[in-house]
Amino acid sequence: MNKTIEYIKKQIKDFQPEIGIILGSGLGDFADNLQGVRVRYNDIPGFETSTVAGHKGQLVFCEVEGKKAVIMQGRYHYYEGYHISRIVYPIKVMKKLGVKTLFITNAAGGVNKRYNAGDLMLITDHINLMGVNPLIGENDSSLGDRFPDMSEIYKKSLIDMAKKKAKELNIQIRQGIYAAMSGPSYETPAEINMLRIMGADAVGMSTVPEALVANYCGMDVLGISCITNSAAGVHPSRLSHAEVVETAEKVKTDFKKLLISIIREI
Numbered sequence: 001m002n003k004t005i006e007y008i009k010k011q012i013k014d015f016q017p018e019i020g021i022i023l024g025s026g027l028g029d030f031a032d033n034l035q036g037v038r039v040r041y042n043d044i045p046g047f048e049t050s051t052v053a054g055h056k057g058q059l060v061f062c063e064v065e066g067k068k069a070v071i072m073q074g075r076y077h078y079y080e081g082y083h084i085s086r087i088v089y090p091i092k093v094m095k096k097l098g099v100k101t102l103f104i105t106n107a108a109g110g111v112n113k114r115y116n117a118g119d120l121m122l123i124t125d126h127i128n129l130m131g132v133n134p135l136i137g138e139n140d141s142s143l144g145d146r147f148p149d150m151s152e153i154y155k156k157s158l159i160d161m162a163k164k165k166a167k168e169l170n171i172q173i174r175q176g177i178y179a180a181m182s183g184p185s186y187e188t189p190a191e192i193n194m195l196r197i198m199g200a201d202a203v204g205m206s207t208v209p210e211a212l213v214a215n216y217c218g219m220d221v222l223g224i225s226c227i228t229n230s231a232a233g234v235h236p237s238r239l240s241h242a243e244v245v246e247t248a249e250k251v252k253t254d255f256k257k258l259l260i261s262i263i264r265e266i
Protein backbone atom coordinates (compact mmCIF):
# COMPACT_ATOMS: atom_id res chain seq x y z
CA MET A 1 0.00 0.00 0.00
CA ASN A 2 2.81 2.42 0.82
CA LYS A 3 4.36 1.79 -2.59
CA THR A 4 0.99 2.27 -4.30
CA ILE A 5 0.34 5.59 -2.58
CA GLU A 6 3.89 6.79 -3.14
CA TYR A 7 3.65 6.05 -6.88
CA ILE A 8 0.25 7.74 -7.28
CA LYS A 9 1.29 10.81 -5.29
CA LYS A 10 4.32 11.21 -7.52
CA GLN A 11 1.93 11.51 -10.49
CA ILE A 12 -0.70 13.76 -8.90
CA LYS A 13 1.54 15.88 -6.64
CA ASP A 14 -0.60 17.55 -3.95
CA PHE A 15 -3.96 16.87 -5.63
CA GLN A 16 -6.30 15.45 -2.97
CA PRO A 17 -9.45 13.74 -4.29
CA GLU A 18 -12.51 14.05 -2.08
CA ILE A 19 -14.88 12.02 -4.23
CA GLY A 20 -14.45 8.70 -5.99
CA ILE A 21 -16.41 7.51 -9.03
CA ILE A 22 -16.50 3.99 -10.44
CA LEU A 23 -17.70 3.88 -14.03
CA GLY A 24 -19.58 0.77 -15.07
CA SER A 25 -20.27 -0.72 -18.50
CA GLY A 26 -21.33 1.91 -21.00
CA LEU A 27 -20.39 4.86 -18.81
CA GLY A 28 -16.68 4.38 -19.32
CA ASP A 29 -16.33 7.43 -21.54
CA PHE A 30 -17.60 9.80 -18.84
CA ALA A 31 -14.01 10.74 -18.06
CA ASP A 32 -12.76 10.92 -21.65
CA ASN A 33 -13.05 14.68 -22.06
CA LEU A 34 -12.09 15.67 -18.53
CA GLN A 35 -8.73 17.34 -18.10
CA GLY A 36 -6.59 15.65 -15.52
CA VAL A 37 -3.87 13.19 -14.69
CA ARG A 38 -4.35 9.65 -15.98
CA VAL A 39 -2.63 6.81 -14.21
CA ARG A 40 -2.86 3.38 -15.82
CA TYR A 41 -3.62 0.40 -13.56
CA ASN A 42 -0.78 -1.50 -15.26
CA ASP A 43 1.69 1.11 -14.03
CA ILE A 44 0.52 1.25 -10.40
CA PRO A 45 2.40 -1.03 -7.98
CA GLY A 46 -0.16 -3.29 -6.30
CA PHE A 47 -2.86 -2.96 -8.98
CA GLU A 48 -3.86 -5.86 -11.22
CA THR A 49 -4.31 -5.52 -14.99
CA SER A 50 -7.97 -5.21 -16.00
CA THR A 51 -9.02 -7.74 -18.64
CA VAL A 52 -12.56 -6.93 -19.79
CA ALA A 53 -12.82 -5.57 -23.33
CA GLY A 54 -14.22 -2.05 -23.42
CA HIS A 55 -12.82 -1.14 -19.99
CA LYS A 56 -9.93 1.28 -20.07
CA GLY A 57 -8.16 0.43 -16.83
CA GLN A 58 -7.00 3.74 -15.47
CA LEU A 59 -7.49 6.21 -12.65
CA VAL A 60 -8.36 9.72 -13.77
CA PHE A 61 -7.61 12.48 -11.28
CA CYS A 62 -9.59 15.56 -12.24
CA GLU A 63 -12.16 18.12 -11.19
CA VAL A 64 -15.84 17.38 -11.74
CA GLU A 65 -18.16 20.32 -11.08
CA GLY A 66 -15.45 21.91 -8.96
CA LYS A 67 -14.96 18.78 -6.84
CA LYS A 68 -11.64 17.02 -6.77
CA ALA A 69 -12.27 13.49 -7.98
CA VAL A 70 -10.61 10.19 -8.71
CA ILE A 71 -12.44 8.24 -11.38
CA MET A 72 -11.99 4.52 -11.96
CA GLN A 73 -12.31 4.04 -15.69
CA GLY A 74 -12.74 0.29 -15.64
CA ARG A 75 -13.05 -1.92 -12.59
CA TYR A 76 -12.01 -5.39 -11.48
CA HIS A 77 -14.60 -8.14 -11.45
CA TYR A 78 -14.50 -11.28 -9.35
CA TYR A 79 -15.28 -13.39 -12.45
CA GLU A 80 -11.99 -12.29 -14.00
CA GLY A 81 -10.34 -14.65 -11.55
CA TYR A 82 -8.71 -12.25 -9.10
CA HIS A 83 -8.79 -12.90 -5.40
CA ILE A 84 -11.69 -10.93 -3.93
CA SER A 85 -9.30 -8.78 -1.90
CA ARG A 86 -7.74 -7.53 -5.17
CA ILE A 87 -11.14 -6.34 -6.48
CA VAL A 88 -11.49 -3.87 -3.60
CA TYR A 89 -7.86 -2.77 -3.36
CA PRO A 90 -8.54 0.46 -5.33
CA ILE A 91 -11.23 1.41 -2.79
CA LYS A 92 -8.73 1.15 0.04
CA VAL A 93 -6.33 3.24 -2.02
CA MET A 94 -9.04 5.88 -2.53
CA LYS A 95 -9.59 5.97 1.22
CA LYS A 96 -5.87 6.50 1.84
CA LEU A 97 -5.91 9.34 -0.72
CA GLY A 98 -8.68 11.13 1.18
CA VAL A 99 -11.88 10.13 -0.65
CA LYS A 100 -14.99 10.65 1.50
CA THR A 101 -17.84 9.94 -0.91
CA LEU A 102 -17.94 7.13 -3.46
CA PHE A 103 -20.27 6.99 -6.46
CA ILE A 104 -20.62 3.50 -7.89
CA THR A 105 -22.28 2.80 -11.22
CA ASN A 106 -23.01 -0.46 -12.96
CA ALA A 107 -25.06 -2.25 -15.57
CA ALA A 108 -27.61 -4.66 -14.13
CA GLY A 109 -30.40 -6.98 -15.13
CA GLY A 110 -33.94 -6.08 -14.06
CA VAL A 111 -35.32 -8.70 -11.66
CA ASN A 112 -38.34 -6.60 -10.75
CA LYS A 113 -40.94 -7.28 -13.45
CA ARG A 114 -41.95 -3.62 -13.55
CA TYR A 115 -38.46 -2.57 -14.66
CA ASN A 116 -37.65 -1.89 -18.31
CA ALA A 117 -34.36 -1.86 -20.16
CA GLY A 118 -32.98 1.66 -19.96
CA ASP A 119 -34.29 2.41 -16.44
CA LEU A 120 -31.94 3.90 -13.87
CA MET A 121 -32.11 2.60 -10.30
CA LEU A 122 -30.72 4.05 -7.09
CA ILE A 123 -29.44 1.19 -4.95
CA THR A 124 -31.03 1.26 -1.51
CA ASP A 125 -29.39 -1.93 -0.22
CA HIS A 126 -27.74 -5.06 -1.51
CA ILE A 127 -27.65 -8.83 -1.15
CA ASN A 128 -24.23 -10.41 -1.42
CA LEU A 129 -24.59 -13.74 -3.24
CA MET A 130 -21.06 -13.83 -4.61
CA GLY A 131 -20.16 -16.48 -2.04
CA VAL A 132 -17.26 -14.47 -0.64
CA ASN A 133 -16.74 -11.43 1.54
CA PRO A 134 -13.96 -9.01 0.54
CA LEU A 135 -13.04 -8.40 4.19
CA ILE A 136 -12.03 -12.02 4.83
CA GLY A 137 -8.42 -12.13 5.99
CA GLU A 138 -6.35 -10.12 8.41
CA ASN A 139 -8.03 -6.83 9.36
CA ASP A 140 -6.24 -3.52 8.84
CA SER A 141 -7.63 -1.60 11.80
CA SER A 142 -6.36 1.69 10.35
CA LEU A 143 -9.13 1.28 7.74
CA GLY A 144 -12.04 -0.16 9.71
CA ASP A 145 -13.44 -2.55 12.31
CA ARG A 146 -13.17 -6.33 12.22
CA PHE A 147 -16.98 -6.65 12.35
CA PRO A 148 -18.23 -3.56 10.56
CA ASP A 149 -21.86 -2.47 10.63
CA MET A 150 -23.62 -2.65 7.23
CA SER A 151 -27.03 -1.23 8.16
CA GLU A 152 -26.80 1.80 5.84
CA ILE A 153 -24.21 1.17 3.13
CA TYR A 154 -26.03 3.36 0.62
CA LYS A 155 -26.50 6.66 2.39
CA LYS A 156 -30.12 7.68 2.73
CA SER A 157 -29.38 11.39 2.42
CA LEU A 158 -27.50 10.81 -0.86
CA ILE A 159 -30.39 8.71 -2.20
CA ASP A 160 -32.88 11.45 -1.30
CA MET A 161 -30.71 14.08 -2.94
CA ALA A 162 -30.27 11.94 -6.08
CA LYS A 163 -34.05 11.46 -6.30
CA LYS A 164 -34.53 15.22 -6.09
CA LYS A 165 -31.96 15.83 -8.83
CA ALA A 166 -33.55 13.19 -11.09
CA LYS A 167 -36.91 14.89 -10.66
CA GLU A 168 -35.45 18.29 -11.53
CA LEU A 169 -33.93 16.79 -14.66
CA ASN A 170 -37.15 14.99 -15.54
CA ILE A 171 -35.36 11.65 -15.44
CA GLN A 172 -37.47 8.75 -14.21
CA ILE A 173 -35.62 6.92 -11.45
CA ARG A 174 -36.26 3.66 -9.61
CA GLN A 175 -34.96 2.63 -6.24
CA GLY A 176 -34.33 -0.92 -5.26
CA ILE A 177 -32.18 -3.74 -4.00
CA TYR A 178 -29.17 -4.99 -5.97
CA ALA A 179 -28.15 -8.63 -5.73
CA ALA A 180 -24.60 -9.56 -6.68
CA MET A 181 -23.76 -12.88 -8.27
CA SER A 182 -20.23 -13.92 -9.18
CA GLY A 183 -20.93 -14.38 -12.90
CA PRO A 184 -19.61 -14.61 -15.55
CA SER A 185 -22.59 -16.68 -16.70
CA TYR A 186 -25.89 -14.87 -16.58
CA GLU A 187 -28.47 -16.30 -14.22
CA THR A 188 -30.95 -19.05 -14.97
CA PRO A 189 -34.67 -18.23 -14.86
CA ALA A 190 -34.87 -20.26 -11.63
CA GLU A 191 -32.10 -18.19 -10.08
CA ILE A 192 -33.87 -14.98 -11.08
CA ASN A 193 -37.05 -16.31 -9.49
CA MET A 194 -35.06 -17.02 -6.31
CA LEU A 195 -33.65 -13.46 -6.34
CA ARG A 196 -37.13 -12.03 -6.74
CA ILE A 197 -38.41 -14.07 -3.79
CA MET A 198 -35.43 -12.81 -1.77
CA GLY A 199 -36.46 -9.24 -2.49
CA ALA A 200 -33.96 -8.22 -5.15
CA ASP A 201 -34.93 -5.74 -7.87
CA ALA A 202 -31.76 -5.91 -9.94
CA VAL A 203 -28.85 -8.30 -10.43
CA GLY A 204 -25.26 -7.78 -11.46
CA MET A 205 -21.68 -8.97 -11.08
CA SER A 206 -20.03 -5.99 -9.41
CA THR A 207 -20.58 -3.13 -6.94
CA VAL A 208 -21.22 -5.17 -3.79
CA PRO A 209 -17.56 -5.81 -2.89
CA GLU A 210 -16.68 -2.16 -3.55
CA ALA A 211 -19.66 -0.70 -1.67
CA LEU A 212 -19.10 -3.04 1.27
CA VAL A 213 -15.45 -2.05 1.61
CA ALA A 214 -16.17 1.66 1.11
CA ASN A 215 -18.69 1.49 3.97
CA TYR A 216 -16.19 -0.44 6.10
CA CYS A 217 -13.67 2.38 5.48
CA GLY A 218 -16.21 5.01 6.55
CA MET A 219 -17.05 6.44 3.13
CA ASP A 220 -20.50 7.57 2.08
CA VAL A 221 -21.74 5.52 -0.87
CA LEU A 222 -24.24 6.18 -3.63
CA GLY A 223 -24.92 3.35 -6.08
CA ILE A 224 -26.71 3.74 -9.40
CA SER A 225 -27.61 0.84 -11.68
CA CYS A 226 -28.45 1.12 -15.33
CA ILE A 227 -30.99 -1.63 -16.00
CA THR A 228 -29.70 -2.81 -19.34
CA ASN A 229 -31.98 -5.82 -19.81
CA SER A 230 -34.75 -7.79 -18.20
CA ALA A 231 -33.17 -10.64 -16.24
CA ALA A 232 -33.40 -14.23 -17.47
CA GLY A 233 -36.88 -15.69 -17.80
CA VAL A 234 -38.74 -12.34 -17.74
CA HIS A 235 -38.90 -12.32 -21.53
CA PRO A 236 -38.27 -15.28 -23.82
CA SER A 237 -35.19 -13.66 -25.41
CA ARG A 238 -31.60 -14.73 -24.70
CA LEU A 239 -29.20 -12.44 -22.83
CA SER A 240 -26.07 -11.05 -24.41
CA HIS A 241 -23.28 -8.72 -23.41
CA ALA A 242 -23.90 -6.85 -26.68
CA GLU A 243 -27.44 -6.01 -25.50
CA VAL A 244 -26.09 -4.83 -22.14
CA VAL A 245 -23.57 -2.52 -23.79
CA GLU A 246 -26.10 -1.26 -26.35
CA THR A 247 -28.68 -0.26 -23.73
CA ALA A 248 -26.07 1.34 -21.46
CA GLU A 249 -24.91 3.32 -24.48
CA LYS A 250 -28.47 4.56 -25.14
CA VAL A 251 -29.07 5.93 -21.64
CA LYS A 252 -25.62 7.26 -20.95
CA THR A 253 -26.62 10.87 -21.68
CA ASP A 254 -29.24 10.83 -18.89
CA PHE A 255 -26.93 8.83 -16.66
CA LYS A 256 -24.15 11.41 -17.09
CA LYS A 257 -26.49 14.36 -16.58
CA LEU A 258 -27.77 12.86 -13.35
CA LEU A 259 -24.33 12.02 -12.03
CA ILE A 260 -23.05 15.53 -12.77
CA SER A 261 -25.98 17.24 -11.07
CA ILE A 262 -25.57 15.02 -8.00
CA ILE A 263 -21.87 15.82 -7.79
CA ARG A 264 -22.60 19.54 -8.16
CA GLU A 265 -24.93 19.32 -5.16
CA ILE A 266 -22.70 17.51 -2.64
Ligand code: HPA
Nearest residue numbers: 107108109203204205231
Ligand atom coordinates in the same frame (compact mmCIF):
# COMPACT_ATOMS: atom_id res chain seq x y z
N1 HPA B 1 -27.37 -10.44 -14.91
C1 HPA B 1 -26.20 -10.21 -14.30
N2 HPA B 1 -25.43 -9.17 -14.57
C2 HPA B 1 -25.85 -8.30 -15.49
C3 HPA B 1 -27.07 -8.47 -16.17
C4 HPA B 1 -27.87 -9.60 -15.86
O1 HPA B 1 -28.97 -9.83 -16.42
N3 HPA B 1 -27.20 -7.41 -17.02
C5 HPA B 1 -26.10 -6.64 -16.87
N4 HPA B 1 -25.28 -7.16 -15.93
